[in-house]
Amino acid sequence: MQQNSMIMLPDCCAHENDDLTSSSYNHSVQFYEDSNHMTSSITTLSYAALQKDFAVIIVAETDFIKEVEAALKSRIKNFALLKKHGKIMLFDAFIMLNQLMVDGKPDHERFKQHIVEVLQTTKTRYKNIWVYGEMVNILLQHGDAAGALKLEALWNDLRKKIPFDLICGYQISNFKHDLEGEVFEAVCYQHSVVLPGESFLKLTEQGAQYRNVALLQQKNQALANEIVSQKELEKLLTAIVEEKTQQIYNISHEIKTPLTAIILQVTALLRMLDKGQSEDNNIIIYKLMAEIKFNTQRLNHLINNLINIKSRTP
Amino acid sequence: MKHIYIIEDDAGILDGLTFLLSENYHITAIADARVALEMLNAETPDLILVDLLMPFLNGAEFIKKVTQKRLNIPILVMTASVNVSAQLKGLKIAGLIHKPFEIEEIETRIDTLLNKSTANETTVLKESLISQ
Numbered sequence: 001m002q003q004n005s006m007i008m009l010p011d012c013c014a015h016e017n018d019d020l021t022s023s024s025y026n027h028s029v030q031f032y033e034d035s036n037h038m039t040s041s042i043t044t045l046s047y048a049a050l051q052k053d054f055a056v057i058i059v060a061e062t063d064f065i066k067e068v069e070a071a072l073k074s075r076i077k078n079f080a081l082l083k084k085h086g087k088i089m090l091f092d093a094f095i096m097l098n099q100l101m102v103d104g105k106p107d108h109e110r111f112k113q114h115i116v117e118v119l120q121t122t123k124t125r126y127k128n129i130w131v132y133g134e135m136v137n138i139l140l141q142h143g144d145a146a147g148a149l150k151l152e153a154l155w156n157d158l159r160k161k162i163p164f165d166l167i168c169g170y171q172i173s174n175f176k177h178d179l180e181g182e183v184f185e186a187v188c189y190q191h192s193v194v195l196p197g198e199s200f201l202k203l204t205e206q207g208a209q210y211r212n213v214a215l216l217q218q219k220n221q222a223l224a225n226e227i228v229s230q231k232e233l234e235k236l237l238t239a240i241v242e243e244k245t246q247q248i249y250n251i252s253h254e255i256k257t258p259l260t261a262i263i264l265q266v267t268a269l270l271r272m273l274d275k276g277q278s279e280d281n282n283i284i285i286y287k288l289m290a291e292i293k294f295n296t297q298r299l300n301h302l303i304n305n306l307i308n309i310k311s312r313t314p
Numbered sequence: 315m316k317h318i319y320i321i322e323d324d325a326g327i328l329d330g331l332t333f334l335l336s337e338n339y340h341i342t343a344i345a346d347a348r349v350a351l352e353m354l355n356a357e358t359p360d361l362i363l364v365d366l367l368m369p370f371l372n373g374a375e376f377i378k379k380v381t382q383k384r385l386n387i388p389i390l391v392m393t394a395s396v397n398v399s400a401q402l403k404g405l406k407i408a409g410l411i412h413k414p415f416e417i418e419e420i421e422t423r424i425d426t427l428l429n430k431s432t433a434n435e436t437t438v439l440k441e442s443l444i445s446q
Contacts, residue, residue, distance in 0.1 A: 249396050256394035257324050260414040264330025267417050291326050
């Protein structure tokens, strides 16, 4: 992996003497675990970029912008002047996203209008541009992986016309639902450089890095096995639910049959009484009553069986 | 008097229906659909009231066989099952009655069917009727 551009280096390695004038511009992705770490890292990197006469553009969340701006102000005396001359531009990512979206998707024309024009103007005044953006992270955080990938593609198209360094920040926890890693992999493929989260970047010894990779591989395998187990469990639960549903249908059938018989037999008795036929039909009445008793016993037996099944169920 | 076959394996329901409907109709009570099928070789009732779930020959198979005999007899189906759309799909029946039912419901349906011309009144049951 080429590491001659400042933006590719992790925070722990980045300092003011890094070579920012590399002829190769990169589109990097920096995954991060802790947003405070990312703020600190971007502050350091943007400061170094400004020192090397790069124009700096940051498109980030409000609090992130405030923290970076405050940190840079404390380190750069003429910060206000740099901002006035467009050498440092800070954009609120939510406002920018709102301007870029049409029908809930990043729009090519809006991107040209709001991003491309800024880059073109900046390029006429400054040879090198360094951009940090996290609009993609916001989209992913809101479950819009497709939107994030489209925005990445728009940035890549722009970089073919205007060369500049671009670093995208993604909070690693925003991939928590990406069980198969498809979105994560697609994001990685949109970038020329992929930097893992800070817990790995802090490991300076190769031995420690290898141990970390091995540990992650083991965890990955364990999680893959867990996913398989979960899917098998889901199948089993679905089968159990289907079986129980069928049992309820069967029980319902078993209850309805004697109930129908009882209704008919009681109706027969009532009609006989209505018509004054009861005195002459003792045998029929006895038979109907006997059948009612039999059917109530059927129902009682059925209910007792259900209670027994329930008591046997753990 | 119109002649009705009642085909039902549950003795309580068969006896109750027979007792109640005998007042207005000539009822033949049959506990086994195979017997009813044999009897249809010799006579043609005006209507058949048949249960769906029965041993030996279930109601759906019975209806298929009646259709094969090219007998245009209106057939009312009784069932205690919840979802019977798959079993009845494509079968020519005059109506579906869910158990438990009141005898008045049966009487109304029978009266309606027998007051019509029975020959061409059976229809292929639509999904909407089945799902009721």
